[in-house]
Amino acid sequence: MDLSRRKLIGTASSITVASSMFSVPAWANNPIKIGMSMPQTGPLGAGGKAALLALKMWVEDVNSRGGLLGRKIEFTAYDDQGNPANTPGIYSKLLDVDKVDLLIAPYATVPTAPIMPLVKQRAKLLMGNFSFQVNAKVKHDMWFNNAPWNDAEGWFAGFLQAAKDSNAKTIAITASDQEFAQNLANGVRSGLARTGLSSVYDQNYPPTTKDFSSIVRAIRSTKPDVVFVASYPGDSVGIVNAAHEIGLGPTVKIFGGGMVGLQFTPIMESLGSKLNGIINYNTYVPGMPLKGIDDFFKRYTAKAVAEKVDPLGYYLPPFNYATGQMLEQAINATKSIDDKAIAAYLRSNTMDTIVGPVKFDAGGERANQRVIMAQFRGVKDKDLEQFRSPQRQVIIHPSADKTGDMVYPYEKARKA
């Protein structure tokens, strides 16, 4: 009797001691849950995977410093395949099944547009991720779009300047019929009168279009000075290939504009020399002075190579990391994870991030825009490392970041 009771006490106390050594620290019991969907497959997947890696890096960094407000961050990201049909269901699940505290938007306009009414209805803060004017109709007051642009005018300014500098008179516009491209193209269309450019071709194409030879052929027959394209990665590649195959014609001075995908490293590598001469937007080109960014790239590249993701990571990753930094600053300053409190902080402060200072305007878009217009030059085929050199993408706008003059007409620039 006695022996077994002692044994029992002994066993019980040793279990207690042991379990207290292995017990989960209090901070991990009550995590802050952050959730989102990210296109990891599908047309936007190449960019999305890189962006996700950067966000995970931020979560790791924060957790290694002890979390936020003494609580660990638990991060959930689903794959929406870049398909707008998937996001409403995923975000409903995040809110009602996974019960997350804070939301981040998926990368890009098209998957984000469907969830805007939902987040407004549920009064949730949403950190935007490189979408374009997606809040214009819904006017959600807790929306903060992390991207270096605001509206079409800011975006188009550099391209327009290039057109003016080349004495262009006519423009051909082609845009994918989806939220992003239409927002951008409409902004361009409404600004034409002021620029002295007249439109000789203006056609939208369905997002599923794969063969662009007829479009390129039609554009060529109108003999334009400027060709402006607003497209997503799949179409951007198709258009560049078609421009090569059919030819845009000798009259074209400037070609490019708002082609998403020409910033993704895998696409840049596979298009190679076909990129030369194209003047397109970007958010970061190597050589731009930004505090802390070189250190970020070193750490990012190490992880990216291990996970077989875009090793350069120029376009999206720094900005996604910055999203994390902004959330961190807001949560630490307001000492809460309440959507309204964080929103108030983000609205009234300028945050310091690895992509520079970030300030938001009343609509949740960037108050201090910085869209880069760069021209591809001297790009060779099948060479990934060449893009580390600032000379592959010559910045022609804004003047504060300018690294060279543009070369035109397009045919001449292709060989420059």
Add this chain to the structure above:
Amino acid sequence: MAFSFDLLFEALLFGILLGGFYAAVSLGLSVSFGLLDIPNVAHPAVLLLGAYGAFSLGHYGIDPIMAGVLLMPVFFVAGALFYKAYYLVFERRGDAAAVNGLAFFFGVVFIIEVGLVLWYGVDQQSATAPYIGGSLELGEIRLPYRLLAAFSVALVMALALSTYLSKTFYGRAIKAVGQDEGALRLMGVDPVKVKQLAFGIATGVNALAGAVLLILAPIEPTMDRIYIGRTFCVVVLAGLGSMSGTLAAGLILGIAESIVLMFLGASWAPAVAFGLLMVMLGFRPQGLFGR
């Protein structure tokens, strides 16, 4: 959209080349549906399988057209076996023309589609070959080499199949089995084996046609859906059972699509095949050259 004869001529040329391609991808359906009355809605899905097969072989450095030719015997055998199973399950039970046969093929379409997504992913895939990316310059006109390649292969396929069906014993047996099975039996030929042969050929042709699809444009798993419209449009337009009609019908569709593409824009192009199909069904369901 400014109208010009140059553009019209280019659209016509483009349409003829594209139309030859549409004829080639519909040849298999002309045999399986046109001659054998099998409601083979899964035809475009098998076409896509051929395209992805050629893509996979491309990883080993095999040219797409060569890959298509290599896959033909594989697809032939698979098709023959598949028909035997279909015959045992459906045609013998008498269910074939009814709900169950159709439902079965629709189910197969989706299984193939999802299989492709799970294996290859939803991204677009394309092939590289020396004849992809450049074009033939005739004055102001540019004809992409990949279109010329597609058209040539299509032409060869159509001629070969047509000759086989009209000049060889088993070819004629295939044509006969759809018309009068009993008479064929009296001649000492097993109709089931003939149908197996026919379905095998229809599937084998798809292998090469699929490879041509890969040359023409990037492929992705849901592409089979619009090809349901194109292939059935060609087969219905031609009239069931007519091989030469298939070529003509393909050309008509190709030209129609190309003209709509050029002058109305890419947003109307998807409806051309299906619209033409509806018109034919409504006004002349026996097709232009049908039996």
Add this chain to the structure above:
Amino acid sequence: MRFWISCAALWIGSIFLALSGANNYLFFAGFVILQSIVLASAWNILGGYAGYVNFGVPAFIGAGAYAALAMHLAFAAPILIQIAVASLITGLIGFLVGLLTVRLRGIFFSIATVALVFIFETLVMNTPFLGGATGMQLTRPESGGLFPSYMRMLVVVMTGLAVLAVATARYVQESHIGRGLRAVRDSEEAAECSGVPTLKLKLLACALSGALLGAAGAPLPMYLSYIEPASTFNLLYAVSALAMPIIGGMSHWIGPVIGAILLASLQQIVTVTISSELNVLVVGLLLVVFVVAAPEGIVGLVKRWKSSSK
């Protein structure tokens, strides 16, 4: 009588559930399951009873959804009016399609319905008023009337629609319409010779089926607060609407209900736990398995088991 009592009980039950504090996601998923019941029952009126396979279900759903959207944008019409107008339009479309294919064999009807999907999708893509290929964001009304939220009200409406669809299917099955349709399915020529008004019955079935499918699609824009053509005209609806009656059993009105509840619930579980891709595979596989091994569906299996155990 029993039937109507259970229907009433179900609908009242849904009202209570909507007024309760149950988890929101239950309603999000519940809407889809109820919609599936409507789709399966509607499909079966034409497919199971008459033997005409409508593979263009997305065309009717989409037409219903966009008709409802147009009503909302132009007249700010309440949801019930949207549904009514949508059903009228899609019923008419069903009637016209029936008329067009009246002389053709079964498979041509099916292909014509597939054609509709693409034609309608293209029409919507070229209509900026309806959002075009880009799609449209919608704001739901703040309140759901008596209910805590608009979404819950929609679920109650959907329950009502499900009851309506099943009741219609039951009526058609047990009336002379059903007898006539079964004669058409078994042998259209023999039916004609026996004096069955095959044309009238087929057109009626087409119209009824089309109207109910459109009614199922009408609440979609409000449910998602967003609508765009690619996902609305998705052929996945077609395969599901086909699989559910086949799995449940096409000969009796309870078959589509069983099939819909089973398949839709399974799909929701798979999507939430594994992936949405696998959910499509599940539908396709189940369809093929049942068509090959149990073409009479679960209803048929139950009948066989009952008669063998006697």
